[in-house]
Amino acid sequence: MFSISDVTLNRDELHGTLANTTAGAIVVFEGWVRNHNEGKKVLSLEYQVYKELALKEGDKILSEAKEKFNLHHVMCVHREGHLALGDIAIWIGATASHRDDAFKATRYVIDEIKHRLPVWKKEHYVDQKAEWVFCRHHHHHVHFNEADFYKKQDLLTNQTKLRDASVLVVGAGGLGCPALINLAAAGVGRIRVVDFDSISISNIHRQFLYSPNLVGEKKAVVAKSRLLELNPFIEVESITERFSPDHLTGVDLVLDCTDNMATKFLIHDACFKFGIALISAGVFKSEGQVRTFLPHKGCLRCHGAVTPDDSLLGNCNDFGVLGATTSVLGSIQASEALEFLLHGTNTTSVSTLFLNLKTLTQHRIKHTALADCPVCKGVVELETCDLEVDSVGEARLIDIRNLSDDEVKNLNFSGKVVLSCHRGVRSRKMAEICRSHGHQHVFSLKGGATSLV
Amino acid sequence: MLSVNVQYFASFREQAGVESELFEGEVTTLNELYEKLSQKHQFPLPANMIQVAVNDEFASMNDLVVNHTKVVFIPPVAGG
Numbered sequence: 001m002f003s004i005s006d007v008t009l010n011r012d013e014l015h016g017t018l019a020n021t022t023a024g025a026i027v028v029f030e031g032w033v034r035n036h037n038e039g040k041k042v043l044s045l046e047y048q049v050y051k052e053l054a055l056k057e058g059d060k061i062l063s064e065a066k067e068k069f070n071l072h073h074v075m076c077v078h079r080e081g082h083l084a085l086g087d088i089a090i091w092i093g094a095t096a097s098h099r100d101d102a103f104k105a106t107r108y109v110i111d112e113i114k115h116r117l118p119v120w121k122k123e124h125y126v127d128q129k130a131e132w133v134f135c136r137h138h139h140h141h142v143h144f145n146e147a148d149f150y151k152k153q154d155l156l157t158n159q160t161k162l163r164d165a166s167v168l169v170v171g172a173g174g175l176g177c178p179a180l181i182n183l184a185a186a187g188v189g190r191i192r193v194v195d196f197d198s199i200s201i202s203n204i205h206r207q208f209l210y211s212p213n214l215v216g217e218k219k220a221v222v223a224k225s226r227l228l229e230l231n232p233f234i235e236v237e238s239i240t241e242r243f244s245p246d247h248l249t250g251v252d253l254v255l256d257c258t259d260n261m262a263t264k265f266l267i268h269d270a271c272f273k274f275g276i277a278l279i280s281a282g283v284f285k286s287e288g289q290v291r292t293f294l295p296h297k298g299c300l301r302c303h304g305a306v307t308p309d310d311s312l313l314g315n316c317n318d319f320g321v322l323g324a325t326t327s328v329l330g331s332i333q334a335s336e337a338l339e340f341l342l343h344g345t346n347t348t349s350v351s352t353l354f355l356n357l358k359t360l361t362q363h364r365i366k367h368t369a370l371a372d373c374p375v376c377k378g379v380v381e382l383e384t385c386d387l388e389v390d391s392v393g394e395a396r397l398i399d400i401r402n403l404s405d406d407e408v409k410n411l412n413f414s415g416k417v418v419l420s421c422h423r424g425v426r427s428r429k430m431a432e433i434c435r436s437h438g439h440q441h442v443f444s445l446k447g448g449a450t451s452l453v
Numbered sequence: 454m455l456s457v458n459v460q461y462f463a464s465f466r467e468q469a470g471v472e473s474e475l476f477e478g479e480v481t482t483l484n485e486l487y488e489k490l491s492q493k494h495q496f497p498l499p500a501n502m503i504q505v506a507v508n509d510e511f512a513s514m515n516d517l518v519v520n521h522t523k524v525v526f527i528p529p530v531a532g533g
Binding site for chain 2: 171173174175176257258259260261264281282283284285287288289302307308309310319321326329330351352354363364365366367368370
């Protein structure tokens with residue numbers, strides 16, 4: 001019976017839900033937004049909650065209260081979002097046959113919540129800059145100052161530049177996790193995480209933002225919560241979709257931390273088109289590559305004309321991967337990102353880094369722009385990552401209405417292929433299956449064959 | 454007859470079974486060189502999906518092979 005609410009709490013309504021004629025007492029605790037804290041005049045509050053964990057921990061605390069005391073009922077609602085002075089920040093109600101249990105349980109719940117719940121409070125003051133207060137520490141009256149957070153990197157960075165920066169990280173997996181942790185910890189002011197995938201148990205050995213209790217949750221959502229827990233002084237936005245060029249709006253730099261060539265080329269082409277710097281990395285067993293593309297200074301297609309077919313390359317599922325390897329490569333991406341944000345350039349924009357972690361050797365290959373590259377010349381066509389397309393275009397159309405699932409899976413998928421069925425439902429499902437088997441250029445015709453007439 | 458030092462990365466290294474080898478023979482472009490080595494080692498990637506560097510600088514597969522250079526074939530790397 002623990003919940004989190006982003007709207008004003010109604011005490012009468014909450015009280016009503018606990019009404020019970022067998023109970024002899026109710027004790028209610030309300031936490032309010034007060035107008036002062038440690039000598040500073042407070043204007044309003046903002047609560048940020050790491051929801052997945054807070055809901056589990058909150059329920060646990062209420063169950064403990066029920067075990068410890070003789071209760072009929074106990075419930076608690078914690079607010080999130082923006083609160084005005086006088087608003088209820090937390091409401092706890094406990095009913096029991098006898099008052100003593102109700103008093104003790106309410107006290108127990110508020111104390112444990114203050115200790116254990118992952119909640120942050122941003123206080124907006126009358127005459128000072130807003131400050132984040134981590135409630136778990138607030139219990140011990142510890143206040144954190146943003147300047148202290150960055151004290152040990154002061155001599156190396158320009159914190160204002162980092163705070164003003166906006167970085168998009170595509171893929172919150174093996175490369176994305178270490179990249180995100182490092183960017184967040186360093187104080188990059190706005191981080192946007194794009195990942196459509198959910199956490200699986202086989203991710204965790206290399207994707208250190210996650211843990212087994214979060215299997216099934218969306219990676220981008222959990223990553224956002226964890227990063228805000230790590231650094232409450234930044235802003236993080238999560239997008240649980242496949243990458244689309246729309247996600248580039250307002251960003252200064254993109255980190256490509258994805259694991260397939262179709263998406264890598266799509267990100268590259270989109271960044272090139274919109275003139276946004278890109279740091280791309282990839283891993284093969286214990287080897288990795290990192291390259292930075294600065295706007296209008298050469299491109300990926302100067303040297304490789306077509307998007308490589310992912311089914312020819314294999315991925316982490318086929319050749320195995322270690323967390324130690326992706327951590328190093330993802331951290332190098334972050335380090336190169338900070339270098340770019342602080343100085344406008346970096347070393348992997350001059351030459352690509354090839355790092356072998358087995359032998360600890362590196363190889364650098366210098367970039368050259370190709371004079372007659374079609375992309376550099378400005379003829380860019382963005383490939384689509386979407387599963388569904390509205391028209392067939394140049395692609396090969398395959399009608400799957402008379403084919404079995406196995407026959408579809410064993411089709412020849414060279415080049416771009418669009419599957420169609422009667423109404424576009426089965427073809428969508430089959431396109432999804434084919435993609436999961438590594439065929440990234442398989443699409444489904446939206447609306448099916450009927451849409452072609 | 455041309456003589457070039459060919460180096461491999463990632464999956465190429467595994468498929469070739471060596472880190473580097475000396476190529477001696479008659480070829481004109483890097484593309485032809487790749488096709489020759491591809492037949493020898495059974496590389497699965499077509500030439501238009503890979504990258505090539507000559508003396509540690511990215512080059513085009515259509516460039517001519519120059520005697521006594523170092524040629525590196527680089528497969529795309531997607532994992533993460």
